[in-house]
Amino acid sequence: MGELFECVLFTASLAKYADPVTDLLDRCGVFRARLFRESCVFHQGCYVKDLSRLGRDLRKTLILDNSPASYIFHPENAVPVQSWFDDMADTELLNLIPIFEELSGAEDVYTSLGQLRAP
Numbered sequence: 715m716g717e718l719f720e721c722v723l724f725t726a727s728l729a730k731y732a733d734p735v736t737d738l739l740d741r742c743g744v745f746r747a748r749l750f751r752e753s754c755v756f757h758q759g760c761y762v763k764d765l766s767r768l769g770r771d772l773r774k775t776l777i778l779d780n781s782p783a784s785y786i787f788h789p790e791n792a793v794p795v796q797s798w799f800d801d802m803a804d805t806e807l808l809n810l811i812p813i814f815e816e817l818s819g820a821e822d823v824y825t826s827l828g829q830l831r832a833p
Contacts, residue, residue, distance in 0.1 A: 715811075716744035718818035722768070723748040724777070725783060726761035755787075758792055773822045778810075790824050 715721055719831040722745050727739045729750040729803050736748060754761035759784040777785045792803040793813070795806055813830065 715814055716777070718814065719748070719776075720770075721745050724753065724763045725749070726751050726754050726781075746749070754784075756785070760786075764788075765791055773824060774820075776814075776817065776823055776827075790827065793827070 723732070723736055723740075723745045725748075725774075727750060729752075732750055733748065739818065749763075751761055753763075753767065755764045755767075758764075763777060763779070763784050765777060765785075766786045767773055768775065772788065772791060775788075775791055776793055777788060777791050778793045778795060779785050780795050781796065782789070782792070785792045795810075795811065798804055798806070817823060817826050
């Protein structure tokens, strides 16, 4: 996905925990930036990832997250996923590759995501 998108890790976790895990998972350096809890907004008891703080065009910004509370400021930019615990047979992220390939060429993710969500 790093070839199609500017990938940024945005987590509500503390850097001292998330950084070492990310170092293990991101051996190819796909994440161009890492944002941790201090970059979140504490809102109604939850850490929210305010995408407007990224300084990017939100019409071309996606957030992939397992927690709807984390993206309540920008639900129209969200690609929700299930929480992962220990299922080594899980393929949810791999199954999203065709969707992300399509979204990478979109002029406006709102329209494209809206079409994907339509019944």
